[in-house]
Amino acid sequence: MLTDSLTNFRVTLASRPVGEPTEANFRIDRRPVPEIAEGEILLQVLYLSLDPYMRGRMDAAKSYAAPVAIGDVMEGGTVARILKSRNRSYTPGEIVLSHSGWQSYAVANGDGLRKLNPESAPISTALGVLGMPGFTAYAGLRNIGKPMAGETVVVAAASGAVGSAVGQIAKINGARAVGIAGGKEKCTFVLDELGFDAVIDHTKADFADALAASCSNGIDVYFENVGGPIWDAVFPLLNDFARVPVCGLIAHYNGEVSARPDRLTDVMRTILRKSLTIRGFIQREFADQRPEFYQEASKWIAEGRLKYREDIVDGLENAPRAFIGLLKGRNFGKLIVRVSE
Amino acid sequence: MLTDSLTNFRVTLASRPVGEPTEANFRIDRRPVPEIAEGEILLQVLYLSLDPYMRGRMDAAKSYAAPVAIGDVMEGGTVARILKSRNRSYTPGEIVLSHSGWQSYAVANGDGLRKLNPESAPISTALGVLGMPGFTAYAGLRNIGKPMAGETVVVAAASGAVGSAVGQIAKINGARAVGIAGGKEKCTFVLDELGFDAVIDHTKADFADALAASCSNGIDVYFENVGGPIWDAVFPLLNDFARVPVCGLIAHYNGEVSARPDRLTDVMRTILRKSLTIRGFIQREFADQRPEFYQEASKWIAEGRLKYREDIVDGLENAPRAFIGLLKGRNFGKLIVRVSE
Numbered sequence: 314m315l316t317d318s319l320t321n322f323r324v325t326l327a328s329r330p331v332g333e334p335t336e337a338n339f340r341i342d343r344r345p346v347p348e349i350a351e352g353e354i355l356l357q358v359l360y361l362s363l364d365p366y367m368r369g370r371m372d373a374a375k376s377y378a379a380p381v382a383i384g385d386v387m388e389g390g391t392v393a394r395i396l397k398s399r400n401r402s403y404t405p406g407e408i409v410l411s412h413s414g415w416q417s418y419a420v421a422n423g424d425g426l427r428k429l430n431p432e433s434a435p436i437s438t439a440l441g442v443l444g445m446p447g448f449t450a451y452a453g454l455r456n457i458g459k460p461m462a463g464e465t466v467v468v469a470a471a472s473g474a475v476g477s478a479v480g481q482i483a484k485i486n487g488a489r490a491v492g493i494a495g496g497k498e499k500c501t502f503v504l505d506e507l508g509f510d511a512v513i514d515h516t517k518a519d520f521a522d523a524l525a526a527s528c529s530n531g532i533d534v535y536f537e538n539v540g541g542p543i544w545d546a547v548f549p550l551l552n553d554f555a556r557v558p559v560c561g562l563i564a565h566y567n568g569e570v571s572a573r574p575d576r577l578t579d580v581m582r583t584i585l586r587k588s589l590t591i592r593g594f595i596q597r598e599f600a601d602q603r604p605e606f607y608q609e610a611s612k613w614i615a616e617g618r619l620k621y622r623e624d625i626v627d628g629l630e631n632a633p634r635a636f637i638g639l640l641k642g643r644n645f646g647k648l649i650v651r652v653s654e
Numbered sequence: 655m656l657t658d659s660l661t662n663f664r665v666t667l668a669s670r671p672v673g674e675p676t677e678a679n680f681r682i683d684r685r686p687v688p689e690i691a692e693g694e695i696l697l698q699v700l701y702l703s704l705d706p707y708m709r710g711r712m713d714a715a716k717s718y719a720a721p722v723a724i725g726d727v728m729e730g731g732t733v734a735r736i737l738k739s740r741n742r743s744y745t746p747g748e749i750v751l752s753h754s755g756w757q758s759y760a761v762a763n764g765d766g767l768r769k770l771n772p773e774s775a776p777i778s779t780a781l782g783v784l785g786m787p788g789f790t791a792y793a794g795l796r797n798i799g800k801p802m803a804g805e806t807v808v809v810a811a812a813s814g815a816v817g818s819a820v821g822q823i824a825k826i827n828g829a830r831a832v833g834i835a836g837g838k839e840k841c842t843f844v845l846d847e848l849g850f851d852a853v854i855d856h857t858k859a860d861f862a863d864a865l866a867a868s869c870s871n872g873i874d875v876y877f878e879n880v881g882g883p884i885w886d887a888v889f890p891l892l893n894d895f896a897r898v899p900v901c902g903l904i905a906h907y908n909g910e911v912s913a914r915p916d917r918l919t920d921v922m923r924t925i926l927r928k929s930l931t932i933r934g935f936i937q938r939e940f941a942d943q944r945p946e947f948y949q950e951a952s953k954w955i956a957e958g959r960l961k962y963r964e965d966i967v968d969g970l971e972n973a974p975r976a977f978i979g980l981l982k983g984r985n986f987g988k989l990i991v992r993v994s995e
Contacts, residue, residue: 559926577917584934585900591932593925
């Protein structure tokens, strides 16, 4: 059998991180690829998506999803090729979006897969601009942020998978997009390539002042995907009736406890005084809007109104280091691991 | 002229409070009632509403409304009788809802008044269950809380003007209403008279445990009108997708700064993890729903499904002390000052 000669290269969770994850929290191993049973398919993973939410899965605490167990393969979205099929719905050679995790092969029963058409868009985009991150931007703006023409929308990690889509979709809605990014190279990309109206470099000492100057009419939508010091600079600039979709808090994922005096009382008073909306969400809450998203976003990409950048790392053995860098903002664009050719 | 012999009894803001207001922050004076000009009316104030939001008006900081200036009459909703009219829209003897403030007479041009029908409901209810507090409960639930059948709705100050309506309207929507109140007398009233499903006494040492036991399926809607330690007990019990309309934070109105470690990071993480909605609001944002509210609430009152309790204090000279007591939860029901018979 073909599969007898295949080895599944896996990255498992070796231990739970205390604070920032290190490479020691991961273990790389090799296992034989199992035989598939009737109704099953064998997937060869081509691309693995690395996303900030995975940090939450490494903790024991229940988040909106169960944690990864020690010794289990790390979770993650993947693009894979059907290698073998004993399931009539799938034919070898087809490309699917799957959730196969950090490994090179996976056995699946076909549930929850989405077939991709390699001719309509590069298949890696199913992990980024046409995948979960892009849909996070779309759903958060459509259902919570609701930017109106002339309003100011601010997003951090603006060169990243979610942030880049947030700003561009805000502009498609007629709003003004202000991005926050780290370093000159990313800022130039956000302004010149993505076409944001303004970009602020959060690594500069005058960051808060520059943001305020750039948002002279205040902020109507703050798409929260980072938390931390950026929140502190954004919060005083929020306008009455501002909306804050919260899809991520990367600055807090490593569990630092703030030694500062309590900010909650002031934040709650401001929520009241300014009639603010703060709303956490996970994109799958709005899953019924995905077909519309694929259609609209594909059109925007074709029209050149929704651009994206991928940061592709070669080889699954480099996934832990790339993921650790992601949490520090070291990637530049949607971070993807090329697992197989 | 009749008005020549009338004296306007006024309560003005003498100084801005530092922390809790005291009677020294108010000044009582007497002024002649001015003559009315063409198009104007003279109002005799019958009832003055005392509400927690007034504490905010005593501070210099801009809230959602301008502060009361030092020396100005304290702001407030009132029920008044038309005493004289040089405005064809008003006839002496008519009763109106006005915003005449803490004084016994006021000259108005007729704008922003609402005529009341004394035969359809006691006129004082226009300040409570059929007025701003009742509408705050109605609009906050209808637009933000959206309680569904079988869900658990929690509200503090449950014997008060807003809280009592929140619980009863939640029950009309098929939800389970859990009230929080201070002391045995109020708790008995909330349970036995208002018909809440459960009530918890926040003055007891086991308050947080009792609340948790009473909300064994978690909390789906927390109608926030107090803040402070009650928030800390409620927050861990919020369910995924819980909604928190924020209409008041009476525990924070006196501006205490918390010396505790920062809670904001944990709250934001929980907002994300549980897909919570936190939304500040002022009832006037939903002003277009008032006609429907008057109609529905009047029907509920007639059917005995929406009960209310008024705490009526006689004499405007007692307004400052009554207001100070309101901020400490000393009232029992909607606090109203009877200014004239």
